[in-house]
Amino acid sequence: MEFCDDCGSMMKADDGEWVCGSCGFTKPRGSAESYTVTEDQEASEIIESSGENSLPxxxxxxxxxxxxxxxxxxxxxxxxxxxxxxxxxxxxxxxxxxxxxx
The missing domain is CATH 2.20.25.10 (N-terminal domain of TfIIb)
Structure with missing residues (x-):
């Protein structure tokens, strides 16, 4: 997910570039490897279970x-x-x- 540098709106992927639907700003789309995960972000949303039912x-x-x-x-x-x-x-x-x- 990308946000517009000019207006802050969410951008959409279109033919190898990000396009803002609000103001028309475009920028090239990078590969997935160019995105990094900071220490504050989690690399995965998967929760490992011990095999027992973990529901309340x-x-x-x-x-x-x-x-x-x-x-x-x-x-x-x-x-x-x-x-x-x-x-x-x-x-x-x-x-x-x-x-x-x-």
Whole structure:
């Protein structure tokens, strides 16, 4: 991602150069190797796991087996102006359900 040196708007890649849609400023596009990661930035967004489930647990009754504990996570499945949906995964049978499925 590049930002315009003149107006600060986000630029778009077009035929080997960056082009600002707001003011028309252009500059050559460098190769991916020319970008550096500073100490304040992370080189990767991948989080390594120990193999165990790292999701938080909560009290929730599984509709399949009746177990009273489940892992949960939130996911955006509709448009951005809608709230996220909470999903549960049973700690015993691994049945998966949504919060509004009850």
């Amino acid at each position: 647990e909560t009290d929730a009754t599984c509709p399949e087996c009746g177990n009273d504990r489940a892992y949960w996570y939130m996911q955006q499945i509709r448009s951005a102006d809608e709230s996220e949906t909470r999903f549960f995964v049973c700690t015993e049978c691994e049945h998966k359900w949504r919060e509004d499925d009850n």
